Amino acid sequence: MGEDGTKARHVAIIMDGNGRWAKKRHLPRALGHQRGVEAVRRLVRGARDFELEALTIYAFSTENWRRPDEEVSDLMALMKRFILSDLDEMAENGIRLKIIGDYKAFRPDVVELIEGALSRTAANTGTILAVALNYGAHDEIARAATKAAAKGAITPETIAAELDTADLPPLDLLIRTSGEERLSNFLLWQAAYCELYFTETLWPDFTADHLAQALESFTRRERRYGGR
Numbered sequence: 487m488g489e490d491g492t493k494a495r496h497v498a499i500i501m502d503g504n505g506r507w508a509k510k511r512h513l514p515r516a517l518g519h520q521r522g523v524e525a526v527r528r529l530v531r532g533a534r535d536f537e538l539e540a541l542t543i544y545a546f547s548t549e550n551w552r553r554p555d556e557e558v559s560d561l562m563a564l565m566k567r568f569i570l571s572d573l574d575e576m577a578e579n580g581i582r583l584k585i586i587g588d589y590k591a592f593r594p595d596v597v598e599l600i601e602g603a604l605s606r607t608a609a610n611t612g613t614i615l616a617v618a619l620n621y622g623a624h625d626e627i628a629r630a631a632t633k634a635a636a637k638g639a640i641t642p643e644t645i646a647a648e649l650d651t652a653d654l655p656p657l658d659l660l661i662r663t664s665g666e667e668r669l670s671n672f673l674l675w676q677a678a679y680c681e682l683y684f685t686e687t688l689w690p691d692f693t694a695d696h697l698a699q700a701l702e703s704f705t706r707r708e709r710r711y712g713g714r
């Protein structure tokens with residue numbers, strides 16, 4: 487329980503440091519990404535124990551297209567492989583998959599696979615795993631504002647109602663691994679009053695224990711929302 491009596495409902499993670507993890511070991515970057523997927527698998531398997539309503543993970547940003555073609559296609563291939571290998575287990579464990587970001591810009595085969603996974607888990611009622619794909623907060627807010635304007639007045643409420651995260655609980659805790667302390671265009675709107683947690687741990691080394699530590703730190707935060 488938090489100091490204000492609440493428990494984290496929605497946690498987001500900027501999964502950073504795959505490249506440095508590989509570099510430290512003189513291994514190819516692709517292997518760092520592969521081990522990063524294993525870290526995702528570990529957390530998703532443990533998700534039930536944390537009783538989170540939603541876990542949002544940053545997998546591919548609107549800026550990650552700037553990486554070399556080879557790395558982008560490695561990441562796409564890993565994503566496809568993860569869905570193929572882990573969808574059954576996630577579906578059986580009650581996980582509901584959600585995508586935030588403009589994933590329709592991906593290759594048609596990837597889009598098809600994603601949409602199959604979304605419908606496969608749509609009726610599940612356990613933890614929502616929201617994966618940010620081709621996600622950028624600027625893009626998300628611009629899309630939401632456009633939709634809000636088409637319906638009438640632009641207000642904080644009407645924009646929030648059109649964000650990709652509109653159906654998720656408010657963001658409580660945002661974690662970034664690898665020692666970087668920036669948001670890199672992730673959940674800028676939703677982060678307005680969330681708690682931030684930075685750790686030096688590189689993403690492939692991140693375990694359920696690290697998440698437990700972050701959640702424990704959250705319980706000691708006092709949230710004020712500008713009041714007193």
Ligand code: IPE
Nearest residue numbers: 501502503504505506507545
């Ligand atoms: C995070 O690891 C994974 C993605 C951005 C897809 P990086 O690839 O950014 O790893 P570093 O930051 O170079 O170590």
Ligand code: IPE
Nearest residue numbers: 500501502544545546547670
């Ligand atoms: C943020 O990490 C994006 C993801 C984790 C998917 P980056 O490694 O791309 O961010 P910068 O470039 O260091 O800000």
Ligand code: MG
Nearest residue numbers: 502503504505
């Ligand atoms: Mg990085």
